[in-house]
Amino acid sequence: MKSNFDRILSSEDLMRRRATLLQRMHIDGPLLILLLTLAAISLFVLYSASGKNWNLLIKQALSFGLGLLSMVVIAQLEPRFMARWVPLGYIIGVFLLVMVDVMGYRTMGATRWINIPGIIRFQPSEFMKILMPAIIAWYLSDRTLPPQLKHVGISLILISVPFTLILCQPDLGTSLLIFTGGVFVLFMGGLRWCWILSVLAVSILVAIVMWFFFMHEYQKQRILTFLNPESDPLGTGWNIIQSKVAIGSGGVFGKGWLLGTQSHLNFLPESHTDFIIAVMGEEFGFFGICTLLLIYLLLISRGLVITAKAQTLFGKLLAGSLTMTFFVYVFVNIGMVSGLLPVVGVPLPLISYGGTSLVTLLSAFGILMSIHTHRKLIVQV
Template identity: 75%
Template structure:
């Protein structure tokens, strides 16, 4: 009956009715479309990268579906409601990181998970990727901008606590993303340039201190391998050498779906997780990689548009930080797989296998939708 009624309406009225439906559900149509396209591409590539393992594909699809539900659920909340509960979420997140440090589940030499046998196993550090920028945005939105030195210091302390706890797991990649997500809020808030230049100048001595007192042996090997992969071609340099070989062998148009040799003959380790873009590059070539990057650019562009149009300071800071942190995800993963950055274990968003990561990312975009779709209501309130 609705479809018959739609036929009697002018085309513009039909489009407005559909648009209003999305608005009532607090869903941003362009953002949802791009996310669904990325999810479909991820499952398509994962099937090949996992060696046609339907179990992994089904698990990833289930996680993506749960993430979409969580995204729509989060989009229903007003940004000011989120801001009210952010401090509690931050303290719960830090408490879970402490639990991981005390009695966390160990796998592959790292203690990063909380495991409830028969119920769930999850990685609390993934949730801090979202809670961190929300917390700093909440704190700075209540202060005058640009932030004063004391507010910058307190923000750095809030960032530093989960950073240190995650670094101790050890998980350098996630710790750096936590640092970046909080730092982006300070940047968007108008951090004075002399402090930014000071932070850049301090990077060198901090890096030296981390090398001698913080970084583990395997992390040092990753840096040395990044500088010269050929010094240990059958050991630490194997992943980088094989990933570059896979990307290069794909050429312009690739070898075709399921026809990649590096992953299917087990030359490429972690082909379904951190190095999955090497599989994409081998099977679909430069064209396939460029199409994926185009989807990422559209997603980032939409996120920045939402940040610009946000009508509250909390919304602007949070939307800008979430979008820029997503860019870092993409940049770091592609950089490490192509040999431009050290390997730090950062998954490729929506493409790499990993349930917690997918759900967390979609929750972040749920926050963006909430900021965007609630803006008119806020203006009238």
């Protein structure tokens, strides 16, 4: 019979073999479990939010499958390989944004998609959610940190090009989020506080200029509605008011799955996209929303752990920026649905309906897995 000591050694040996198998697959176990949990929640809530629309549910499931496949493929790529191709990806991304203006598909008053009839329709701005922090991380990784003023200036130029193109679609929400993704990299690179305060001062001036010269009337109305939704309860204030009613009526444990009234009686607009968390709040209550927030918190915490353990400057800057940008997406969506922020048309990550968004987000987590698992392989060698 084996001694207890031998059994412990055998157990540790087995754990090492299992860990090695996961590393060879380049899949981070905790991230995968959390992402699959969110996928299940998304399909579950979406079935109710869409009015039991099986076609929409199947499309979402296929998008999850494509996104997971993309995640696995990207996780196999070494961070050094990705860094080598980031500039080309950025150029292609900007080119696609220009093509949106030339031949884009227009719907609901905005031109944001490229439509290839019978093949695919996608939103190029979603890809910039990855490419923006990646290009700034690539540029700063070969420079001395904290970055010098000229490097900050070049970085801001790289950020401003896609920001302006997306703003002109018009898509204020996505353009601001992509701008934030690039700025996060600068901040993590050690941007000096005097420059940060200067940027904040300039941002106020830019906001004033945008209000008078660039913002569309409906965008201004969203901000005015945010400040006082009751000023137009049957018009621009309708979305926020109905969202608050849905969340508040759910109470602690909710009305139950498929029993929500605001969404099923068509009081709540965009219930399967931007306002899906209001559906969840009505049907699963405070408990359901807290459970979702806990999963998000664990996901973000895992991303920050991967950032802290990254071995290269490029990996650290990119992982940190992707993680914090994901946090901003969650914060903005929940904030606008609950009336704490203006409605800017930002979907709830990994829960709202949307194929391009799902594939992009899961690809971003594939990058995180690549940064983490390839780091482990280097340590062992």
